[in-house]
Amino acid sequence: xxxxxxxxxxxxxxxxxxxxxxxxxxxxxxxxxxxxxxxxxxxxxxxxxxxxxxxxxxxxxxxxxxxxxxxxxxxxxxxxxxxxxxxxxxxxxxxxxxxxxxxxxxxxxxxxxxxxxxxxxxxxxxxxxxxxxxxxxxxxxxxxxxxxxxxxxxxxxxxxxxxxxxxxxxxxxxxxxxxxxxxxxxxxxxxxxxxxxxxxxxxxxxxxxxxxxxxxxxxxxxxxxxxxxxxxxxxxxxxxxxxxxxxxxxxxxxxxxxxxxxxxxxxxxxxxxxxxxxxxxxxxxxxxxxxxxxxxxxxxxxxxxxxxxxxxxxxxxxxxxxxxxxxx
Amino acid sequence: xxxxxxxxxxxxxxxxxxxxxxxxxxxxxxxxxxxxxxxxxxxxxxxxxxxxxxxxxxxxxxxxxxxxxxxxxxxxxxxxxxxxxxxxxxxxxxxxxxxxxxxxxxxxxxxxxxxxxxxxxxxxxxxxxxxxxxxxxxxxxxxxxxxxxxxxxxxxxxxxxxxxxxxxxxxxxxxxxxxxxxxxxxxxxxxxxxxxxxxxxxxxxxxxxxxxxxxxxxxxxxxxxxxxxxxxxxxxxxxxxxxxxxxxxxxxxxxxxxxxxxxxxxxxxxxxxxxxxxxxxxxxxxxxxxxxxxxxxxxxxxxxxxxxxxxxxxxxxxxxxxxxxxxx
Numbered sequence: 001x002x003x004x005x006x007x008x009x010x011x012x013x014x015x016x017x018x019x020x021x022x023x024x025x026x027x028x029x030x031x032x033x034x035x036x037x038x039x040x041x042x043x044x045x046x047x048x049x050x051x052x053x054x055x056x057x058x059x060x061x062x063x064x065x066x067x068x069x070x071x072x073x074x075x076x077x078x079x080x081x082x083x084x085x086x087x088x089x090x091x092x093x094x095x096x097x098x099x100x101x102x103x104x105x106x107x108x109x110x111x112x113x114x115x116x117x118x119x120x121x122x123x124x125x126x127x128x129x130x131x132x133x134x135x136x137x138x139x140x141x142x143x144x145x146x147x148x149x150x151x152x153x154x155x156x157x158x159x160x161x162x163x164x165x166x167x168x169x170x171x172x173x174x175x176x177x178x179x180x181x182x183x184x185x186x187x188x189x190x191x192x193x194x195x196x197x198x199x200x201x202x203x204x205x206x207x208x209x210x211x212x213x214x215x216x217x218x219x220x221x222x223x224x225x226x227x228x229x230x231x232x233x234x235x236x237x238x239x240x241x242x243x244x245x246x247x248x249x250x251x252x253x254x255x256x257x258x259x260x261x262x263x264x265x266x267x268x269x270x271x272x273x274x275x276x277x278x279x280x281x282x283x284x285x286x287x288x289x290x291x292x293x294x295x296x297x298x299x300x301x302x303x304x305x306x307x308x309x310x311x312x313x314x315x316x317x318x319x320x321x322x323x324x325x326x327x328x
Numbered sequence: 329x330x331x332x333x334x335x336x337x338x339x340x341x342x343x344x345x346x347x348x349x350x351x352x353x354x355x356x357x358x359x360x361x362x363x364x365x366x367x368x369x370x371x372x373x374x375x376x377x378x379x380x381x382x383x384x385x386x387x388x389x390x391x392x393x394x395x396x397x398x399x400x401x402x403x404x405x406x407x408x409x410x411x412x413x414x415x416x417x418x419x420x421x422x423x424x425x426x427x428x429x430x431x432x433x434x435x436x437x438x439x440x441x442x443x444x445x446x447x448x449x450x451x452x453x454x455x456x457x458x459x460x461x462x463x464x465x466x467x468x469x470x471x472x473x474x475x476x477x478x479x480x481x482x483x484x485x486x487x488x489x490x491x492x493x494x495x496x497x498x499x500x501x502x503x504x505x506x507x508x509x510x511x512x513x514x515x516x517x518x519x520x521x522x523x524x525x526x527x528x529x530x531x532x533x534x535x536x537x538x539x540x541x542x543x544x545x546x547x548x549x550x551x552x553x554x555x556x557x558x559x560x561x562x563x564x565x566x567x568x569x570x571x572x573x574x575x576x577x578x579x580x581x582x583x584x585x586x587x588x589x590x591x592x593x594x595x596x597x598x599x600x601x602x603x604x605x606x607x608x609x610x611x612x613x614x615x616x617x618x619x620x621x622x623x624x625x626x627x628x629x630x631x632x633x634x635x636x637x638x639x640x641x642x643x644x645x646x647x648x649x650x651x652x653x654x655x656x
Contacts, residue, residue, distance in 0.1 A: 035640035042638035265633075272632035272639070276625070279643035284612060297604070304600035305593075310370035311600070312363035315607035323651045 005033035009040035012138055017111070020138050024113055027130035032286065034130060035279075041137035046268065048080075048136040049255050050143045050160060054186075055167030060193045062103075064167060064238040064247075065146050070107035071244045072142050080111045080135035082128060084147045111135060126278045129160055129271075159274045162267055163254045165247075167191045168207060170199035187231055189250050195235035195243070204233050229257050287322045296321055333361035337368035340466055345439070348466050352441055355458035360614065362458060363607075369465035374596065376408075376464035377583050378471045378488060382514075383495030388521045390431075392495060392566040392575075393474050398435035399572045400470050408439045408463035410456060412475045439463060454606045457488050457599075487602045490595055491582045493575075495519045496535060498527035515559055517578050523563035523571070532561050557585050615650045624649055 005026060011019035027034055053068075055061050062083070069079045106112065115128060128145060135143045145161060166187035190211070192204045211231055232250050236243045258264040288297060300314035333354060339347035355362055381396075383389050390411070397407045434440065443456060456473060463471045473489060494515035518539070520532045539559055560578050564571045586592035616625060628642040637645075 035638075038638045038640055042632075043635050046635055269629060269633045273629045275639040276629055276632060276642050276646070279639035280612065280616075280646065281609075283640070283643045283647055284608065288608075301597060301601045301604055304370075304604060305597045307371050307374055310363075310366045311603040311607035312366055312611070314604050315611045318604070318608065319611055 005031075005037045006040050009037045012134070013041065013044060015139075020111065020134060021113075023134050024131050027134065028115055028127050030127065030282075034282075038130070038133065041133060044137040045133045046136065048132070048140050048143045049251070050132055050136075050145065050162050051251060052145045052147065052161030052164045053167060054147045054164070055191075055193075056169075059167040059169045060238050061146050061167050064191065064193055064236065064244075065144050066103055066106055067236075067238045067241045067244045068247060069110045069142075069144060070241070071248045073107045073109055075248065077141040078109070078139050079107075080138070080140035080143045081113070082131055082135070082143065082145045083112070083114045084124065084128060084145065085114055085116050111138070111140065125159060125274075126282070129275060129278070132160060159271060162258060162264065163188045163251055165189045165191055165251070167193050168203055169194045170197045170203045188229065188254050189247070190231055190233040191247060192233060192235045193238050196237045196240075200235060204235060207233050228261050229254065284322075288318070290322075293318065293321055333359075333365045334368050337365045340462070341369065341372060343467075348439065348462060349441075351462050352459050355462065356443055356455050358455065358610075362610075366458070366461065369461060372465040373461045374464065376460070376468050376471045377579070378460055378464075378473065378490050379579055380473045380475065380489030380492045381495060382475045382492070383519075383521075387495040387497045388566050389474050389495050392519065392521055392564060392572075393472050394431055394434055394438075395564075395566045395569050395572045396575060397438045397470075397472060398569070399576045401435045401437055403576065405469040406437070406467050407435075408466070408468035408471045409441070410459055410463070410471065410473045411440070411442045412452065412456060412473065413442055413444050439466070439468065453487060453602075454610070457603060457606070460488060487599060490586060490592065491516045491579055493517045493519055493579070495521050496531055497522045498525045498531045516557065516582050517575070518559055518561040519575060520561060520563045521566050524565045524568075528563060532563060535561050556589050557582065612650075616646070618650075621646065621649055 005023070008019045008023050008026075012023055023037055026037060053061055053065055065081060065083075069081055072079045113131060115124075115131065132143050132145070164186050166189075168190065170192065190207050192200055192207065194200070195204075211233075215230075234243060234247045234250055236247055238244065255264075258267065287293065297318060300309065300318060303309040304311055304314055333351070336347045336351050336354075340351055351365055354365060381389055381393055393409060393411070397409055400407045441459060443452075443459065460471050460473070492514050494517075496518065498520065518535050520528055520535065522528070523532075539561075543558075562571060562575045562578055564575055566572065583592075586595065615621065625646060628637065628646060631637040632639055632642055
């Protein structure tokens with residue numbers, strides 16, 4: 001498989017779109033061949049501007065993403081879109097249904113992929129990161145990642161994106177604002193979509209007030225890292241493609257700010273650290289999955305459950321086992 | 329430190345409440361002494377009924393938790409309460425403020441501890457699990473864990489609790505119901521609190537409809553594991569201590585169901601597996617924190633960021649380094 005995957009990676013780098021699709025599946029499945037794919041493409045990554053787009057259900061994120069993709073295409077940029085669909089960790093089914101689809105009038109030349117979020121937070125961020133690398137290496141200038149604003153995957157996306165967009169709409173109640181408080185803090189650019197509706201002014205004003213408050217409290221807590229960038233609030237009507245150019249301008253401005261301030265480099269470093277951590281876990285899991293180790297692990301879980309040993313002693317025993325080379 | 333911690337653990341097992349408080353701090357700080365504490369107390373754990381209580385801000389969870397604790401005290405049970413306070417992973421400050429406090433009229437003989445949730449999901453579940461073990465070993469019959477219903481910590485609590493309670497209140501909008509959809513599925517017992525308010529009937533009816541829908545979709549997806557338990561919807565007025573006895577009865581009934589059906593054992597096994605995984609990560613991190621490995625790790629992160637190597641090659645190099653015993 002690894003050899004095939006490397007051949008696929010080379011075909012992808014040469015512009016083969018079907019090879020890209022197959023590689024995304026390999027990454028999404030957590031196939032062991034991922035490591036050799038990444039080795040092959042890694043030198044070609046690091047160019048794309050990765051933009052996370054999040055917000056509550058009903059904010060019109062999908063429409064906005066497609067309008068933005070069209071705007072970027074008009075500007076001559078290559079665009080990739082990843083839509084992360086939430087699935088319930090318990091029932092295994094989609095929480096909100098198959099919400100994200102490629103519209104019939106999708107702009108030409110945009111690569112789109114919908115991915116299911118994993119029950120485990122780490123799993124999602126790992127596979128989305130892999131797909132970002134693929135799209136980046138395949139020559140996309142812009143990678144848009146859409147997630148539903150339900151908490152988990154949004155935070156994960158923050159460690160993947162250079163720029164995070166939070167989308168609101170007029171008329172969300174105060175209760176929702178509470179729930180979103182954690183999400184709101186992460187934005188570099190705010191969008192009030194459906195801005196032709198009543199209450200758009202008020203929502204924009206509330207956002208500006210929250211941004212001020214957040215900056216104030218960050219400042220008083222001694223966090224002064226992002227003084228050079230004040231998140232703008234852009235009002236759009238995605239359905240009519242209104243003010244999408246202003247949004248694209250704001251995103252370009254944020255990228256320019258990141259590069260000039262040295263924060264781009266810092267972000268890339270933080271992302272590399274997160275990626276190394278993820279890869280360590282993958283390698284650890286692969287070693288734990290070996291047949292002999294796997295049986296030992298089951299035995300140790302039983303021993304913990306029956307209070308014969310505790311988790312730390314069990315972990316030490318398991319690591320000893322892996323390291324003494326009896327893992328396979 | 330380990331020696332001191334073991335002595336503390338022995339004092340705690342002998343009933344010393346101050347030793348318990350100090351041990352909780354050790355666990356909450358992620359002190360390396362945690363391993364020897366757990367080794368000492370592990371044989372004494374496994375008795376407590378661990379109950380997770382979650383729901384949106386404003387549902388009156390804290391009041392409910394204290395009313396429930398008082399009810400259990402009346403029934404002669406020892407009670408521990410853990411309140412997980414959400415903190416923002418970005419600003420480091422509390423998202424919702426210091427919401428959870430011990431009320432002036434708290435029932436006597438209840439051990440209470442407020443814990444900040446960590447930016448990382450795994451961190452929270454790890455330290456809360458450790459505190460659950462401490463309270464369990466200290467002789468608590470009931471451990472109540474309160475989390476705010478914002479997504480992340482709720483899912484984590486599911487892997488800690490035997491019984492999960494989701495608290496609603498009359499009059500939450502449909503948008504919120506959407507956001508909560510992921511949370512709602514996890515409940516074993518539903519509470520409509522503030523049930524003396526208008527709309528309580530309607531909220532209870534909506535919940536019952538959602539439970540039916542959820543069970544239907546789980547069934548059609550082939551998940552038939554929990555057929556023997558239909559989550560009840562209990563209406564309470566926590567502020568007036570009304571119907572708290574019915575809630576306690578429902579929780580006792582769920583425990584009895586778990587034990588009789590064999591699901592208690594299955595839960596304990598799943599929790600042991602999760603705990604082993606957490607302990608493996610702790611041990612891995614401890615080895616990575618060694619000075620020489622730490623420097624190597626920094627070098628590798630730079631190499632990933634500058635595209636000289638990829639994360640998997642870097643991870644392999646780091647694991648090699650740990651295993652060859654140059655970690656210290």
